Amino acid sequence: MPFPAAQTYLKTRASIMARRLFSAEQLERMLHASLDDLASAFALREIFENNPSPALLNRAAERALIHTLMLELAVLLRPLEGSARNILIHWTRKFELYNLKALIRGKLHQLPFEQIQSDLYDLPAMIRLPHDKLLRTENILELLRSLERSTFADIARQARQVYEEKNEPFSLDAAIDRSYYIGMLRRVQRASPTDQHPLLQLVGTLIDQQNLIWLLRYRFSYLLSPSESYYLLIPFGRHLRRERLKRLVNLERLELVIEQLPEGLRSCMEGAQNPLDAERRLALETAVQTRKSLRFSQSAVTRSLAYLVLREMDLKRLYALIQGKALKLSEPLIRIAADMPPHSPEQTYPSGGSRV
Amino acid sequence: MFSPRPMKHVLLKVLTEDLPQVSLTLAELACFCPDHRDLPEAHFTHIPGERFRELHAQASSRLHKITRYFQLDTQTRLGGVHVISETELEETNRWLGEVWERCSGFEENLRRMNDEKQLLAQLEHALENFGELNIDLGLLQGERLFLDIHVGMVPRANVTQLKEAVALADYLLFDYMQHGESTHVIVVGLKGAHEQELRSVLDTAGFHALPIPPELQHEPERVRTELSRRKQALGQQLQRQQQEILSCAAEVKASLEQARNTLNMAEPYVRIDTAVHSSGHLAVISGWIPARDIQRTGQALERALSNPFQLDARTPTADERMLVPSYMPDNRLMAPFATLVRQYGIPRYGEIDPTAIFAVTFVLMFGMMFGDIGHGLCIALIAWLARKKLGKFTLFTFSIGLSASFFGLLYGSVFGYEQLFDALWIAPLSDPLYMLRVALVWGMAFLVLISVIAIYNRIIQHDLTHALFDSNGLVSALLYLSLLFGLYNLYANGRFGTATASLCILSLLLLFAYRLIETHATPGERMLVAFIETFETLTGYISNTLSFLRVAAFSLNHVALAIALFSLTNMMESLHGQLVTLVLGNLFILVLEGAVVAIQVLRLEYYEGFSRFYSGDGLEFRPLRLNSGVSG
Numbered sequence: 001m002p003f004p005a006a007q008t009y010l011k012t013r014a015s016i017m018a019r020r021l022f023s024a025e026q027l028e029r030m031l032h033a034s035l036d037d038l039a040s041a042f043a044l045r046e047i048f049e050n051n052p053s054p055a056l057l058n059r060a061a062e063r064a065l066i067h068t069l070m071l072e073l074a075v076l077l078r079p080l081e082g083s084a085r086n087i088l089i090h091w092t093r094k095f096e097l098y099n100l101k102a103l104i105r106g107k108l109h110q111l112p113f114e115q116i117q118s119d120l121y122d123l124p125a126m127i128r129l130p131h132d133k134l135l136r137t138e139n140i141l142e143l144l145r146s147l148e149r150s151t152f153a154d155i156a157r158q159a160r161q162v163y164e165e166k167n168e169p170f171s172l173d174a175a176i177d178r179s180y181y182i183g184m185l186r187r188v189q190r191a192s193p194t195d196q197h198p199l200l201q202l203v204g205t206l207i208d209q210q211n212l213i214w215l216l217r218y219r220f221s222y223l224l225s226p227s228e229s230y231y232l233l234i235p236f237g238r239h240l241r242r243e244r245l246k247r248l249v250n251l252e253r254l255e256l257v258i259e260q261l262p263e264g265l266r267s268c269m270e271g272a273q274n275p276l277d278a279e280r281r282l283a284l285e286t287a288v289q290t291r292k293s294l295r296f297s298q299s300a301v302t303r304s305l306a307y308l309v310l311r312e313m314d315l316k317r318l319y320a321l322i323q324g325k326a327l328k329l330s331e332p333l334i335r336i337a338a339d340m341p342p343h344s345p346e347q348t349y350p351s352g353g354s355r356v
Numbered sequence: 357m358f359s360p361r362p363m364k365h366v367l368l369k370v371l372t373e374d375l376p377q378v379s380l381t382l383a384e385l386a387c388f389c390p391d392h393r394d395l396p397e398a399h400f401t402h403i404p405g406e407r408f409r410e411l412h413a414q415a416s417s418r419l420h421k422i423t424r425y426f427q428l429d430t431q432t433r434l435g436g437v438h439v440i441s442e443t444e445l446e447e448t449n450r451w452l453g454e455v456w457e458r459c460s461g462f463e464e465n466l467r468r469m470n471d472e473k474q475l476l477a478q479l480e481h482a483l484e485n486f487g488e489l490n491i492d493l494g495l496l497q498g499e500r501l502f503l504d505i506h507v508g509m510v511p512r513a514n515v516t517q518l519k520e521a522v523a524l525a526d527y528l529l530f531d532y533m534q535h536g537e538s539t540h541v542i543v544v545g546l547k548g549a550h551e552q553e554l555r556s557v558l559d560t561a562g563f564h565a566l567p568i569p570p571e572l573q574h575e576p577e578r579v580r581t582e583l584s585r586r587k588q589a590l591g592q593q594l595q596r597q598q599q600e601i602l603s604c605a606a607e608v609k610a611s612l613e614q615a616r617n618t619l620n621m622a623e624p625y626v627r628i629d630t631a632v633h634s635s636g637h638l639a640v641i642s643g644w645i646p647a648r649d650i651q652r653t654g655q656a657l658e659r660a661l662s663n664p665f666q667l668d669a670r671t672p673t674a675d676e677r678m679l680v681p682s683y684m685p686d687n688r689l690m691a692p693f694a695t696l697v698r699q700y701g702i703p704r705y706g707e708i709d710p711t712a713i714f715a716v717t718f719v720l721m722f723g724m725m726f727g728d729i730g731h732g733l734c735i736a737l738i739a740w741l742a743r744k745k746l747g748k749f750t751l752f753t754f755s756i757g758l759s760a761s762f763f764g765l766l767y768g769s770v771f772g773y774e775q776l777f778d779a780l781w782i783a784p785l786s787d788p789l790y791m792l793r794v795a796l797v798w799g800m801a802f803l804v805l806i807s808v809i810a811i812y813n814r815i816i817q818h819d820l821t822h823a824l825f826d827s828n829g830l831v832s833a834l835l836y837l838s839l840l841f842g843l844y845n846l847y848a849n850g851r852f853g854t855a856t857a858s859l860c861i862l863s864l865l866l867l868f869a870y871r872l873i874e875t876h877a878t879p880g881e882r883m884l885v886a887f888i889e890t891f892e893t894l895t896g897y898i899s900n901t902l903s904f905l906r907v908a909a910f911s912l913n914h915v916a917l918a919i920a921l922f923s924l925t926n927m928m929e930s931l932h933g934q935l936v937t938l939v940l941g942n943l944f945i946l947v948l949e950g951a952v953v954a955i956q957v958l959r960l961e962y963y964e965g966f967s968r969f970y971s972g973d974g975l976e977f978r979p980l981r982l983n984s985g986v987s988g
Contacts, residue, residue: 136414235517
């Protein structure tokens with residue numbers, strides 16, 4: 001497909017698909033719908049057959065939702081080629097990295113084969129690690145040696161350190177996330193000039209969110225030093241760059257961190273009582289910024305990426321609703337799990353098709 | 357020969373405890389292909405052998421990993437065939453686990469030694485660097501009263517971030533050398549509150565301390581000697597390790613081969629997988645067996661089983677035709693051609709297997725397009741000399757070489773020389789139009805044959821509508837033949853013929869009417885689609901026929917290339933130059949033209965032939981076998 005035609009096609013596609021994003025009202029309706037209705041509405045009826053156990057149901061629902069996301073990704077990938085295609089494919093690698101984390105953690109804690117296997121996402125071949133080979137490793141050292149021979153050598157090094165020096169595994173998570181976002185940035189830098197700026201803005205927003213979440217956790221939950229916290233962050237965000245991050249890691253209280261944030265982030269975080277509350281507010285702000293990219297960006301690949309980010313948020317929320325209903329949790333608990341406001345649908349939502 | 361063997365669907369009812377024996381017997385017979393569909397009987401829901409399969413998978417994985425260290429001889433025959441019990445498999449798996457643990461230990465030791473080797477190399481570089489510095493290295497060593505100093509290396513990618521991170525702890529980082537993927541750094545700060553914090557950051561960043569010997573400045577030779585001693589010791593350690601690996605290999609080799617045999621014998625029960633369903637003590641295996649092997653299978657099971665069993669065989673139903681595997685018997689003569697046919701696809705059950713037709717027409721067309729005794733014999737000779745490398749393709753290469761020689765005889769051409777003897781048939785360049793006519797007639801005959809096969813394939817699938825009206829159906833073939841006949845009449849007698857024209861129009865109308873009925877769309881769109889598709893059927897036949905002109909074109913091309921080569925040779929003044937040009941030119945013709953002709957013939961076969969009658973979406977008959985080489 002010629003470049004302008006592909007751009008137009010992809011923008012149209014992304015706009016049409018954006019209608020699938022959940023509005024606040026839709027989410028409220030879904031919250032009050034029965035599990036059966038949800039299953040019918042999202043073609044998940046098959047997984048409810050034979051009354052599976054909650055664990056099996058969770059797993060099947062999660063797989064089905066990721067499968068949905070992958071199908072939509074395949075549609076968006078079709079007209080793309082080169083660097084733009086690589087960016088979308090790299091975005092989906094986050095699921096594979098979840099698998100990698102689960103594999104390393106499982107082996108670190110000597111979990112049985114079946115348990116690790118059941119924690120892994122079922123992903124398409126293009127982003128799939130050689131699971132069977134890695135799963136069949138007999139211990140953590142063998143797994144690490146296998147990873148050292150792969151493209152994940154830097155992650156294997158970090159994991160070896162965690163294993164040999166009995167460190168906390170969050171440095172491993174941080175190393176994996178860092179390598180993922182730095183990979184994303186590298187791909188964005190190789191994008192065409194028309195795509196590069198809007199993509200940098202969108203990816204920068206995602207990195208800001210990630211950085212801020214990690215910063216709050218490192219400093220106030222794990223009580224890491226400012227220097228170590230800074231080392232584990234990614235200084236290439238949209239608003240949170242080197243100098244700002246250095247200032248932020250040196251602050252001793254959550255309120256002080258919020259005060260020192262740039263205007264947009266500060267206004268959404270103001271009043272946050274604890275890191276968990278702050279994370280929820282941050283997710284709202286990220287969704288707002290991502291929606292802007294989806295609606296106004298001149299770059300088709302940016303719109304596609306923005307759609308995928310929002311859609312993933314929605315599907316996670318749907319998954320939380322299904323899980324909550326399957327486990328017969330109370331409504332307030334389900335609301336928390338699904339990142340929904342306590343009651344009123346008028347409050348802002350992290351996503352919502354009606355706003356796009 | 358022309359279609360897959362008749363197949364029966366079998367349901368084998370046995371006692372669950374006999375399943376391993378049944379799998380082994382079926383694998384020995386190599387005529388049973390498992391059918392993995394669910395059984396209609398609702399009570400047979402359990403799939404037995406889950407633990408067995410898991411053990412086999414783990415043991416196979418272990419054996420595969422072990423054979424990276426200990427090479428085993430290629431297995432030719434499986435001896436002492438017996439049923440593998442779960443206990444025996446478990447024992448084999450456990451033993452393989454022990455061996456793999458030893459291998460894993462070796463691997464870890466080798467990794468550690470490699471790390472040590474790299475560290476020594478880095479240290480050597482760092483010391484060379486320090487040796488040239490005009491500073492008192494004593495300042496960098498040991499505990500200082502006020503300064504906290506760390507000398508070492510970090511991965512290159514981490515330096516910038518680390519520099520900024522240590523600055524937050526009031527430390528300074530200097531990078532003074534790069535070697536490979538590592539950057540050598542010195543980190544300096546005031547002793548005090550941030551020491552622990554710094555250590556933590558350095559650990560996270562993958563910092564490796566490099567100890568600087570105190571004697572470096574005053575006695576560099578001693579330091580070098582020490583380093584060289586360490587390297588030597590490491591080398592010896594490595595040698596000992598390799599010796600240990602070799603002796604371990606010798607110790608376990610025979611048992612490993614035994615383990616491989618065990619896994620191979622256990623494999624049939626693993627491969628049968630979901631084709632077996634059980635309910636309590638009763639199990640049902642479903643699959644496909646060639647009709648002529650049913651009796652042999654029953655007899656073999658009778659001999660192998662002490663308990664009763666029941667073998668029910670039935671002819672596949674029309675609905676499941678697509679699921680029946682096509683059993684194409686191995687034939688040494690046809691093997692290379694069958695490989696090329698399989699590149700396109702597997703015939704559906706009942707469809708004509710095109711291998712024999714492909715073999716004959718490929719060899720003939722190659723000869724027609726590359727007719728030259730000299731070049732043909734060269735190809736045959738190369739095939740013979742390289743028979744070990746070519747394997748089953750030896751016969752293929754040999755036969756196209758002989759075909760080229762045969763047509764060379766008909767064309768009177770030896771390495772492009774056409775004056776050495778008279779052509780038995782015709783020299784292509786003497787009458788190009790005749791050659792083109794021959795190619796056209798060949799193309800027509802080929803297409804008619806293909807259409808007949810296409811119609812037959814539809815009929816045996818009970819698809820009469822498509823057999824009649826498809827673009828390769830009877831009506832289309834009639835259209836093609838009447839058109840050819842009309843055009844021939846026009847060429848020979850100056851008129852198309854009323855009856856022929858009527859037949860053409862009638863066929864066209866029938867095809868158009870069929871398309872109209874078959875297309876589901878709005879009336880306007882339906883008309884348009886029907887018109888275009890009917891027109892496409894007509895133009896498809898014409899263009900496919902014209903495609904065969906390349907058969908003549910390449911025979912002319914061969915002569916033209918030879919003439920060009922002789923002109924070039926004559927331009928050379930010295931005999932030596934002429935010889936070199938002649939040899940190189942012939943080599944060029946042999947390699948380049950030979951390859952182009954082979955590709956063109958393959959194209960004609962695939963696109964003008966197979967695409968018309970051969971769906972290629974059949975399932976290959978893959979029987980349970982012993983020693984399929986999956987394990988190890």
